[in-house]
Amino acid sequence: MITSHLPILQVVVPLMAAPLMVVLRSGAAAWTLAVAASWTALAIAAGLFLEVAGGNVVSYWIGSWPPPWGIEYRIDIVNAFLALLVSFIAAVVIVYCRESVRAEVPRERHYLFYAMYALCLSGLLGIAVTGDAFNLFVFLEISSLSSYVLIALGRDRRALMAAYQYLILGTIGATFYVIGVGLLYLLTGTLNLADMAARLPAVSDHRSVLAALAFITVGISLKLALFPLHLWLPNAYAYAPSAVTAFLAATATKVSVYVLLRFYFTVFSGSGIFDDRPLAPIWITLSLAAMFIASAIAIFQNNVKRLFAYSSVAQIGYITLGVSFGSVYGLTAGIVHLFNHAVTKGALFMLLGGIALRLGTVRFDAIGGIGRAMPFTSFGIVLAGLSLIGVPATVGFVSKWYLVLAALERGDAWLAFAVVGSSLLAVVYVWRFVEVAYFREPTTEVARLREAPLSMLVPAWLMVLACFYFGLDTGVTLGGAGAAAESLLRGPR
Amino acid sequence: MREYLVLRVIAKMMIAFMLLFALYVQFHGDFGPGGGFQAGVISAAAIIFYAVIYGLPAARRVVPEWLVETMVGAGVLLYATVGLAGIVLGGNYLDYFVLDSNPVHGQVRGIFWVEAGVFITVSGVMLKIFYLFAGRRRNEGPET
Numbered sequence: 001m002i003t004s005h006l007p008i009l010q011v012v013v014p015l016m017a018a019p020l021m022v023v024l025r026s027g028a029a030a031w032t033l034a035v036a037a038s039w040t041a042l043a044i045a046a047g048l049f050l051e052v053a054g055g056n057v058v059s060y061w062i063g064s065w066p067p068p069w070g071i072e073y074r075i076d077i078v079n080a081f082l083a084l085l086v087s088f089i090a091a092v093v094i095v096y097c098r099e100s101v102r103a104e105v106p107r108e109r110h111y112l113f114y115a116m117y118a119l120c121l122s123g124l125l126g127i128a129v130t131g132d133a134f135n136l137f138v139f140l141e142i143s144s145l146s147s148y149v150l151i152a153l154g155r156d157r158r159a160l161m162a163a164y165q166y167l168i169l170g171t172i173g174a175t176f177y178v179i180g181v182g183l184l185y186l187l188t189g190t191l192n193l194a195d196m197a198a199r200l201p202a203v204s205d206h207r208s209v210l211a212a213l214a215f216i217t218v219g220i221s222l223k224l225a226l227f228p229l230h231l232w233l234p235n236a237y238a239y240a241p242s243a244v245t246a247f248l249a250a251t252a253t254k255v256s257v258y259v260l261l262r263f264y265f266t267v268f269s270g271s272g273i274f275d276d277r278p279l280a281p282i283w284i285t286l287s288l289a290a291m292f293i294a295s296a297i298a299i300f301q302n303n304v305k306r307l308f309a310y311s312s313v314a315q316i317g318y319i320t321l322g323v324s325f326g327s328v329y330g331l332t333a334g335i336v337h338l339f340n341h342a343v344t345k346g347a348l349f350m351l352l353g354g355i356a357l358r359l360g361t362v363r364f365d366a367i368g369g370i371g372r373a374m375p376f377t378s379f380g381i382v383l384a385g386l387s388l389i390g391v392p393a394t395v396g397f398v399s400k401w402y403l404v405l406a407a408l409e410r411g412d413a414w415l416a417f418a419v420v421g422s423s424l425l426a427v428v429y430v431w432r433f434v435e436v437a438y439f440r441e442p443t444t445e446v447a448r449l450r451e452a453p454l455s456m457l458v459p460a461w462l463m464v465l466a467c468f469y470f471g472l473d474t475g476v477t478l479g480g481a482g483a484a485a486e487s488l489l490r491g492p493r
Numbered sequence: 494m495r496e497y498l499v500l501r502v503i504a505k506m507m508i509a510f511m512l513l514f515a516l517y518v519q520f521h522g523d524f525g526p527g528g529g530f531q532a533g534v535i536s537a538a539a540i541i542f543y544a545v546i547y548g549l550p551a552a553r554r555v556v557p558e559w560l561v562e563t564m565v566g567a568g569v570l571l572y573a574t575v576g577l578a579g580i581v582l583g584g585n586y587l588d589y590f591v592l593d594s595n596p597v598h599g600q601v602r603g604i605f606w607v608e609a610g611v612f613i614t615v616s617g618v619m620l621k622i623f624y625l626f627a628g629r630r631r632n633e634g635p636e637t
Contacts, residue, residue: 008576008586016573022566025559063579063587115566 003047007060007073007129010044010083011139013037014122018115027110031098034114038094041125042087048129049080053483059131067131068192074131078335078484082258083128085339089250089346090121096350096459097243103357104241105153113153117247120146124255133181133191136259137174140223143255144170147248151240162235169222169232176219177259183212184267197267197491204271213273216263224256226320227290230313237309242353245305249312249349250342257319257338261331264323265488283324288418290317295425299432304355304362307429308348311388314422315341318403321419325406331485332478333402339477340387340395343470347384347463351377354452354460359445364432369442373449376457378437380464385430387467390423394471398478504546511539519612523601529608533615540616541623549627561620568614575606 002009017037021030052058052075060073075083094117105113123143130136148170152163185191187208188199203209218229225233233253237245268274291314298310319341322334352362354377355370371378387394400419407415451457470477515536522528544552579588589603590596 005580005586008580012573012576012586016570016577019566019569019573023563023570025562061585064585064590 173222180215529611537619564617
């Protein structure tokens with residue numbers, strides 16, 4: 001009986017955990033609850049994934065109101081893949097949170113931190129499972145508002161400014177999205193995504209469809225930090241508490257990519273609006289700009305967290321590049337890189353959090369020789385860095401291999417070279433860390449550092465190992481991404 | 494404003510009516526304009542009014558901080574529990590039809606509790622915001 005309610009429980013479990021933590025007002029109880037909620041969410045997501053892996057579509061009617069009148073949760077392989085990714089990262093990061101948050105967040109705010117974490121998780125999962133355009137907006141706001149709070153809890157006073165900057169840009173993004181949805185609602189009279197897709201072809205000669213597409217594209221691009229709209233990201237990631245950076249970097253932008261995919265390939269694809277419009281060249285140009293410019297900026301950062309934040313912008317470029325090809329290989333590369341990049345960046349930011357815990361800073365000029373003081377942490381960063389570059393046997397290689405295949409399939413060999421070329425920039429910034437960590441004499445302050453606590457090292461290393469495991473055994477990730485790509489390209493059903 | 498006798502007497506008279514009006518708006522929400530959100534704001538406004546006239550410490554004695562914070566969480570929990578009740582009674586999440594043997598009565602019952610949850614959370618959040626802003630300077634002292 002309970003299995004038929006998995007789609008809603010996916011959202012409701014973390015959503016109910018959050019207010020319960022506020023009522024209980026205890027940091028330890030809140031952490032326990034957050035662990036329970038995150039792991040339950042992971043189990044539910046795994047159950048849903050297995051259920052739809054065969055190509056089924058699960059439809060759940062909130063309040064028993066049939067769609068398109070009521071809100072429908074509609075889960076196909078794309079949604080399930082994303083829900084699995086988000087809840088997996090959340091389940092690993094929450095274990096890591098305990099020590100990290102104890103060091104970085106004032107004690108009396110711990111329960112609020114975990115409440116926000118659970119809310120953010122439920123918002124992200126809600127976006128992943130809902131089949132309703134406005135419900136999606138509500139979850140977008142739940143996840144965004146809670147992430148502004150999480151970022152503002154950072155130790156550095158600049159965290160407040162970063163959160164404020166993200167608040168302004170994120171709100172503009174959400175507003176643009178809702179304007180676009182409003183236009184579509186006026187044209188089609190429905191908010192259900194599947195129903196909208198069915199009704200859109202009849203009104204596609206209307207100019208408002210184009211306006212709606214433009215608003216949604218720009219709004220969601222702001223949230224996913226596409227290259228010229230990424231300005232909020234580096235500061236937000238650099239000054240947020242370490243655990244928050246690891247969680248958001250691995251999930252928030254990925255969920256926004258999903259929203260984009262859903263609108264482009266499910267809602268708008270049937271309307272013929274993409275015919276005769278140079279959308280692919282625009283996306284390819286912006287993706288290439290992200291890959292090269294953001295990587296180049298990353299090389300010159302002094303703060304390691306900021307460096308990897310800029311690298312995130314570059315990696316999003318790979319994802320959107322794959323998506324812009326619009327082919328099975330391209331989409332597979334884009335979707336599998338959602339997972340692969342999440343695991344890689346999760347590992348990197350979690351390990352950096354260990355340095356931040358012991359040393360209090362992650363600036364290059366302060367961490368010289370850290371490889372000798374914190375060997376496990378530093379070696380983990382190097383290994384995850386290899387995955388970021390795309391060395392064979394890592395997850396990064398899998399994504400880039402498919403990206404290159406997709407480029408060659410189009411006959412654009414230069415794009416394949418661009419992918420490889422921008423990876424060389426990643427070599428440069430990862431090498432910077434290697435040089436500072438291993439080839440500099442440790443200062444007295446660094447030399448007396450202890451290794452990060454086990455409760456942080458184990459989850460972080462789990463992610464590092466995942467970088468290699470899923471680089472060798474690609475059954476779940478690549479299989480899921482491939483099925484998702486094919487399901488998206490088939491269009492609405 | 495302790496010394497303004499007129500304000501103090503009038504406030505005392507009005508606060509009771511404000512709270513009563515909040516309840517009216519709360520329970521009239523199904524038939525006309527109103528509902529949990531507006532009623533929550535009105536009831537919070539009554540407490541804020543009390544704080545403005547009688548001072549923040551007096552308001553904190555009437556509605557202590559812990560109560561306000563519990564309200565913020567409890568309202569959402571109540572709302573979500575109504576949803577879960579739908580599942581337990583054999584329907585979907587937030588299914589009000591199954592809350593009573595008569596589906597229409599079930600709808601009324603569902604709305605009643607959901608609005609109660611909204612009321613609790615909204616008045617809790619309004620008061621929390623007010624306490625945070627009003628208590629700021631007292632705790633931190635003047636900036637310069």
